[in-house]
Amino acid sequence: MKKTIVVYGSSTGTCEGIADEIAAKLGVEAISASKLTANVIAANDNLILGTSTWGVGEIQDDWYDGLKAVKSSDLTGKTVAIFGCGDSASYSASFCGGMAEIYNAVLAAGANVVGSVDASEYSYDDSEAVVDGSFVGLALDNDNESDKTHVRIDTWISAISPLL
Numbered sequence: 001m002k003k004t005i006v007v008y009g010s011s012t013g014t015c016e017g018i019a020d021e022i023a024a025k026l027g028v029e030a031i032s033a034s035k036l037t038a039n040v041i042a043a044n045d046n047l048i049l050g051t052s053t054w055g056v057g058e059i060q061d062d063w064y065d066g067l068k069a070v071k072s073s074d075l076t077g078k079t080v081a082i083f084g085c086g087d088s089a090s091y092s093a094s095f096c097g098g099m100a101e102i103y104n105a106v107l108a109a110g111a112n113v114v115g116s117v118d119a120s121e122y123s124y125d126d127s128e129a130v131v132d133g134s135f136v137g138l139a140l141d142n143d144n145e146s147d148k149t150h151v152r153i154d155t156w157i158s159a160i161s162p163l164l
Helices: 014-026 038-042 063-071 098-108 146-163
Strands: 004-009 029-032 046-054 079-085 112-114 138-140
Touching: 004 014, 004 063, 014 029, 014 046, 014 079, 014 146, 038 063, 046 098, 063 098, 079 098, 079 146, 098 112, 112 146, 138 146
Parallel strands: 004 029, 004 046, 046 079, 079 112, 079 138
Antiparallel strands: none
């Protein structure tokens, strides 16, 4: 596997815990999005980027500067996978929408995005993070479907690992 890093934005610790689990399973480092710089991006071939969703489908606060670093970087030749945390019951109209902001930024920067997940396996009303019937990355609802989190992570890692 090429050099890979997991980057997360987490306010309550849920997304951080998921990032740590993904990083441990891949044998790579996880860092906060507040520490994401152009140098970190340049030093890695693969980026696994995760955010919790706040407000009406917004990225977590730590991502504001991290997203600036992404937007100012050339991601051509880099592979990016995205994961997000959300609440499909309380925020059903914007479930895991924060992933869309990251997706749009990495796509515009030239990244090869992998790891979409069939949205029909989830209960929610709407999400900006759904493109052509699939989430742009791994959507997780640890509030209402924590029993599915570990299986979803394992299935997703199996799908993206050969691409990293």
